[in-house]
Amino acid sequence: MSAARVGVVTFPGTLDDQDAARAVRHAGGEAVPLWHADPDLRGVDAVFLPGGFSYGDYLRCGAISRFAPLMEELIPAARAGLPVLGTCNGFQILCEAHLLPGALMRNAGLHYICRDQGIRVESSTTPWTSDFTEGQEIVLPIKHGEGRYVADEATLGALEAGGQVVFRYTGGNPNGSLNDIAGIRNEAGNIVGLMPHPEHAVEDLTGAPSTDGRAFFSSILKKLVNA
């Protein structure tokens, strides 16, 4: 049986695409490069929107990327159930594209912050988190200047009530996110966005001092193989 194919999107200014592709490969999947200007998903089974500063983060983080030709294909596919994971800038793009509710604002401390962050997994019901257990405490790197999650009260209430908060910061909220939110999913659960970087926590030799990111990739590959 051929490996599951996970698309990794590169916008101008995307930085973590190489890391995301490597993480997919390490988990046994095939990483398929997707170029922002090609309105073609190349038949992938899932999509990873990596971090970076797409279009230089001009205007607003993710604000220009949502209009990329590729996104014209991706947005309807995601609404129809294609599994999509956005990390950091990818999360910002998902919010700008209204695939996820809320927005990501400048960190409360006003500084870019890179550190190994405690995270609690609040939901293992998404295709990207099924290899975690609910309540599991993990460590992933964060590295962002605009990661303060905000949403209006009604949206926030609905997220909490619907179990759509997937990750919460532990051991200190690094950026002032409401309810310590580090990541969320859409109602259907196929779209997940988070500020931390699982793709930097998959190897012993390099990256963060944890390999907790592996479960994201094993989760999605299991889901795709079993689908």
Added chain:
Amino acid sequence: MSLDTVKRAEETPGERQPYAELGMKVEEYERVREILGRRPTGSELAIYSVMWSEHCSYKSSKVHLRQFGTKAPESAALLVGMGENAGVVDIGDGWAATFKIESHNHPSYVEPHQGAATGVGGIVRDIMSMGARPVAVMDALRFGGADAHDTRRVLPGVVEGISHYGNCLGLPNIGGEVVFDPCYIGNPLVNALCVGLLRKDQIKLAVAPGPGNKVVLFGALTGPDGIGGASVLASATFEDESHAKRPSVQVGDPFMEKLLIECCLELYQADVVVGIQDLGAAGVSCATTELAAKGTGGMNVRLDLVPLRDPSLRPEEILMSESQERMMAVVTPDDIDAFMTICAKWDIPATVIGEVTDGGRLVMTWHGETIVDIPPGTAADEGPVYERPFQEPAGQLALNSDTPKRLARPADLRATLLELLGSPNLASKEWVTSQYDRYVRGNTVLAQPADAGVLRISEAMPGAEETKRGIALATDGNGRYARLDPYAGAQLALAEAYRNVATTGATPLAVTNCLNFGSPEDPEVMWQFAEAVRGLADACKTLGVPVTGGNVSFYNQTGSVPIHPTPVVGVLGVIDDVATRVRSGFTGDGDRIVLLGETEAEFGGSEWAHVAHGHLGGLPPKARLASERDLALVLTTAASQGLLTGSHDLSDGGLAIALTEACLAQGIGCAVSLTGDDAFVELFSESSARALVTVRPESFDTFAKLCATHEVPCYSLGTTGGDSLNVKGVLDIPITELRQTHTATLPGIFG
């Protein structure tokens, strides 16, 4: 309004020209007239004035820097030496590394954010122009006193500039230094290092061979950036259209630079580049003259084709503009379409502005009229060379005689340790380094606060040959040591960087340096410079590591007061199997802690003298180069045999600070006993050629034998474990207290 053409210059030999305002001496101006056989045009004057500036021509330093060549040790690894955009060394398995450190001191004082940001941008383009993919950056920073008012303006701006630019580029920041000293209050030092990787057979050079080949300017548009000098020229020549004085600090766009990196790499992969040069200081002037001088000697350029951000720019301003994120390539006519297609894919503006000739002249036209006609080598390579006078500073002897022996020794060593640990130079730099992305690209094996940054090579570029190798990089420099003795100070800077690389298990291979000094017109500063270069060249020879390139920054002084002479030295090393790298500090319980090297009472220029007494006098620690070499051999051999579980070099603050940092690395304590009878000297002396390592108890005998073979003194101090730093009979400090003291200082000052 009239254009200052070559024809006009011939017709008006007596026209007054603003060479002095452009920083040229009258003799230099006369030499230009002699070379050309007429007065230069305004555009030619622009070219010569920037190309013969201290920054571009190294006219004051050249006679000394030659020692890096004449004294260079034999090195099979050196592929490209000094004189190119950056040096290149062979790191094995068909791979090469290129690295260089460069200053952006003055702009960073004027406008900290943009000054520091464009410093990163400039060094990254140097690395790109060698044909490499840039893979990491580091920064060596010096600021005035941490609590000084202006430091609170400069430091956050500099850090934010480096953070924003480097993070947007997607280059991990893997190390560097932050040092505070009042001497830098009006002259902060921002030295940026970049390292790149490439295939050994894919090195690109700044040459323009092949008449008929096209000259392409690509990247950002040219605007009025950093051309204060040119404004003088423009307004002097064209009074009716004088331009307002413009900001002289360039503004960077890291997004454009990121696209430029990816674009260049695709151009290299497609093999459509004959020669390439980045546009840094002196912009188009520098790129055209240097490319032409190293090629077949001629180039025709239509300057009016340069795409502009500000259409009112005059030719002189275009020639001197320092707009960022620009490159110049030489491309064969057959490849030009492929070249342009790749640039278009990355949305990079690219314009053919001229072509290579065999005429031996650099000729530029402006809407059909000739405004430049010069032999390019006279601007690029044949600038003035000065043998500036130098003499030992008047107070040097008195400074060296005022030794730390007169300083009162502390009664309470626990309090002394905590005082040093919380002092700005030894406190945690996390406030700074947490603003840098150290993970991007996924090849970072070690990053700050490790002794050296370590990168995996094999996945640096997709599709490249597999290798187990890794590279290690460290920068060091101690201005106080160099103030006391610039010869030894430069050697100690090299020794520390060399040692830091070796503590990770990597074999030191090559050197880059950034020489930060006051005014070369001051004979006392020139003496410091001459001594430092002599010391560094001698030490490179002894340690067998050649200098591959670097940068000199003069005029770091306020009024007549220069900074401490501050040679910053970067060392690159290679580790055969990157999985055998040694982590910094204590990594597990029950390991044997071993001190390597000899300790003498050496406190001149030490952190203790500085923090406890505000004292600077005497002589710095001796540079023990033969011992450094033996120590490095023990460290790398032991690492390759898997004997070491952790390591850390001894430097500022001595054994006390090394033990503390080793405990803090992973929160593992230790219990040690000192071996002599003077605890103060053993804990705080800064003798060189020392390191701390940990080994499993069962490996100790093997390791001790290895040390004996290489005649490296080896002292077993104790065992790792517990939750405090326990020096028997001297002090016992809980790790929580150490951490609190270590981490509170910078956030307390900078918020």
